[in-house]
Amino acid sequence: MLTTAHSRQHHAFEKSPSSHMKNLDRKLQQAMNNATSKYMQRIYPLGIQRSSSSLTLSSLSLSQNSNDSSLSSSNSSWEPKVPLLYGGTFSPWGDVMVSLEMRREDDDKVSDHDVEGGEEDFDCSEPGSLHRCSWITKNSDEAYVQFHDECWGVPVYSDNRLFELLSLSGMLIDHNWTEILKRRDMYREVFADFDPSTVAKMDEDAIADISGNKELKLAECRVRCIVENAKCIQKVAKEFGSFSGYMWGHVNHRPVVGKYRHHKYIPFRTPKSEAVSKDLVRRGFRLVGPVIVYSFMQAAGMAIDHLVDCFRFPECVRLAERSWGITNVAA
Template sequence: MSDFILNQTDTFRCPWCLGFEKYIQYHDEEWGVPVYSDRKHFEFLVLESAQAGLSWATILKKREGYMRAFKDFDYRKVADFTEEEVEKLIGNPDIVRNRLKIHAAVNNARKFIEIQEHYGTFTDYIWGFVDGKPLQNEWKSMAMVPAATELSNQIARDLKQKGFKFLGSTIIYSHLQATGIVNDHLEQCFRNQEVKRMARY
């Protein structure tokens, strides 16, 4: 099977997104767009941490549930969650009911605020690893796209040292891809060049 599927509008897309409409929409509108909003970075960190051991498709289908459960991803509100609120989340069928992942989200909200206090914003912190300039890749096939890199290793180590949980190198690389710090749209994908033009530098 080809790395690309030609759809009805003659548009080439990265093949991983072609399973269902919400996946295609996510690929076309969000994935790889440079993110400079701390709240959006926190949203992706919560969702990506929840993804561990699951598919991104599963998490996308629960995204609205996560938005409600985690107060529109307001990290300050999440950081103040009580143990009683955590227990309610563990019983919430609209999210992944994994106690460790839910505790990690609350813990990470608190650590997220600590990074803001030290660096000004989480955006400044994480973009600092690439000096504010997205890494522009030109992969020709999905087989070429890595699951993790030395950059994601470095960031994951640093976050672990800062007390973050459930954010290993593979999850962090997914975060870099999702938030446009790395442009991993395949070379032939129509979004490759569009995303490239969105960078601030």
Template sequence: MSAPPRVRSVDSSDREFRSVLGPAGNKLQQKPLKKPVADKTKNLTFTKNMPQCSPLSPSILRRNGISMTASYSSDASSSCESSPLSVASTSSGKRALRRSGSLSSSSSLRRNLTEERDEKASDCFSDGRKRCAWITPKSGQCYIAFHDTEWGVPVHDDKRLFELLSLSGALAELSWKDILSKRQLFREVFMDFDPIAISELTNKKITSSEIATTTLLSEQKLRSILENANQVCKLIVEFGSFDKYIWNFVNQKPTQSQFRYPRQVPVKTSKAELISKDLVRRGFRSVSPTVIYSFMQTAGLTNDHLTCCFRHHDCMTKDETGN
């Protein structure tokens, strides 16, 4: 015996608003639906039948960071749960975008103005020559002479190369101005940067208080100079000279940069990273890519004088003549 069919209960609201089909079709009468009365206030933001939101007091608005002049849209205010800050946040977002764009353009403009000012400042030397931006008419004569006669000039003497490598490593603790002012003292302490003579010193001698006080270098830097001198001696045995070893990385020819602005000059390059890795592998210390690139600039392995600097052409000429 099959189970009786389930009877679906019909809600009273369904009987009032939905037609019922009988055995005779749609002839069964149904309760007519009332036509909705047109609401004259349908275009208003709030209707009679909708719950009204209590207006926010000025103190609440100020406490929540809402401006009293924030505009409300009719769509956003049709419900009490909708956020009245949608329009304000959108407009503020647009203002932020415009402000960020203006800040970007203004920073670019300031940078260009600064670079143009640096170019003009390089014309203020008494000799009328243009120089790199890191040299100004107010720079010391020793610093200007370093730029004009040494920086970027190819060096092929082993002692000079080792000196510049050691001084570049000291830049982590001293500036070029400080190093140049004590350069003669450095040469006296480190025996004119002769790697063979330095390699004969002991750790106790190289880290003595007298040397540390004279050079203003830490014990770690002093030990690195001694260790690097030992490694340079090994390179001389293997390659014939430190000069041949280091210049092999640039095929015995300086890299000629074409930088116009100081911001274009890098602090390290892939070539500097390659040299640094090889030196570390051989036991050198304090030879990070940044130190090596500074050494390459000073020793003339790369000509990083700005194109507006008179030394840019001079260093190219020295490279071509081999002097």
């Protein structure tokens, strides 16, 4: 026989059988939001606030597995969403670097009234200064700003530089872009300027030396991923002629140009990055989840995601047009 207290508790449960599940859902959602916030702090500089209401756990997944999805995205011709990078012919460094942000799944473009209408504009430009993407703030590190101004959004075609960008993008699991950029020269030194043929030959002693270097802040498992990816790149190069040819083939050798007016509309991942991720995993690559792949695509210039009012947007589009002879950008 139930006691009075137990009876009341049992009666209350019978009246609202879903209350327990609702509490669990709220706790799960809160945990997901906290995880999203911590993850975004690695990608965006301080001062940027983004709504995470449309994010799901899967959209932040950095696992090696990707859901099957079509190679075609919602973007036309130059699929407006892919990575960017500064490279070779046009870059003063001749290198390629990092992507700036992980984006959300919403691939919709921003309309003019959305931009003018409501959300806070995060532009922190001084009067008379260059107008940059809104995630570049007064608190942004100089290395981060320089990368935005000189590298992000310029197509990269060198196998070494693409390997570098893929490796750096994978490091976003543990570090933010500013930290990665500041250690870029050290990474190049220990990984032989990201020459796949050299890195692929690294033995256990070399792996131990790199992971044991506290300045690099790379766990042994991360170093092994980079070495394994170098071996995979060699196989891909034999099949396709080059790693660059393989990667750019996924976007028909045309950068995807995203004409975004607000940073909240830039996705973390796209159907294209999911498809690329799936194929990379199939070929044995590691640390190539769809979110990391999209960051890589942005960093390598495969996707141009500067905001349309950023001074770099028209410059990067012109570089892409010059490179491929393209005259029309998808609306």
